[in-house]
Amino acid sequence: MTLLLSWVGRDSRKISSFYIASDSRISWDKNTKYDYGQKVFAFSNSPDILGYCGDVMYPIMTINQILDMEKNSILFPPNTNANDRSNLIYKELQSKFKEYPSSVMNSTLEIIHVSRDNEEDFICNIFKWSRLNGWSKTSKDIPSVSDKVIVLGSGKNEFFDRYLEYLKGNSGKTSRALFQGLCHTLLDIKDLQCGGAPQLVGLFNKFNGKDFGVVHKQKRYLLGRELNNSEIINNIDWRNELFERCDGSSTKILNGAQRQPNELSP
Structure with a gap:
């Protein structure tokens, strides 16, 4: 399965960021796994x-x-709003599914979609398929403070156990606590269906979806894939396990970047 979570960051006036993060493991049974599977995605033109x-x-x-259609400007008509785009993505998922052999699927599939209108109007929808009930689309409430929006997958109970430790401390409901909770959970997770490196995408008040290293x-790692020293990394924003901004070449925190408390300490 997966450990998949989404959270919102707020400043004193509005939502400033929205993130989706996950592990990178694809598993078939307890002995068969692949730790480099992409599970989060950012649209380049919306x-x-x-x-x-x-x-x-x-x-x-x-x-x-769907991302290729969006990149080539054939998915969304001009001037579509966030709800329109969400409906079009959901429709595309359902349409392609009509010819797919559902008998080979796991019992469920859940997809988080986050979108934005203007600079402040964010939405979050969950597209779900189950063998019992078919497809459904649900809108998620967005917290009034920085906090998680939804946590999904077989690893969510272990994540919540870890996250409760942060809620007892000073960091509480912050982006760094949620990301550190994911990273810390993956370091010693007992659910063998979850693992590999964390992966992260985000959406801010301006611009389109964003991939993070x-x-x-x-x-x-970028979206689950390990990068070697010869690959171009200068145009990627990087975060370490503490959610600090860091240099992709040296892997060290950037000069002037805000340091975060080390919540990963046992």
């Missing part, structure tokens, strides 16, 4: 981000096709 958990093959194929165990 303010939209996605993440999935549950079944793997259908969302990997279909979401990448993540420094994990002193190695560099």
Whole structure:
């Protein structure tokens, strides 16, 4: 399965950021796994981000096709708003599913979609398929403070156990606590269906969806894929396991970047 979570960051006036993060493991049984599977996605030409958990093959194929359609400007008509884009993505997922052999799927599939109108009007919808009930679309309430929006997947109970430790401390409901909670959970998670490096996408008040590089165990990962030293990384924003802004080349915190408390200490 997966550990998939979404959260919102707020400043004193408005939502300033919206994130989706996950692990990178695809598993078939307790002995068969692949730790480099992409599970979160950012649209390049629109303010939209996605993440999935549950079944793997259908969302990997279909979401990448949807992103290619968006990149080539054939998915969204001009001037579509956030709700229109959400409905079009949901319709595309349902349409492609009509010809898909659902008998080969896991029992469920859940997809988080976050979108934005203007600079402040964010929405979050959950697209769900189950063998019992078919497809459904649900709107999620957005917290009035920085906090999680939804946590999904087989690893969510272990995540909540860890996150409760942060809620007892000073960091509480912050972006750093949620991301650190994910990273810390993955370091010693007992659910063998979850693992690999954290991966992260985000949406801000301006611009379109954004991919982040993540420094994990002193190695560099982008959307689950480990990068080597020869690959171009200068145009990527990086976060370490503490959610600090860092340099992709050296993996060290950037000069002038705000340091975060080390919540990963046992």
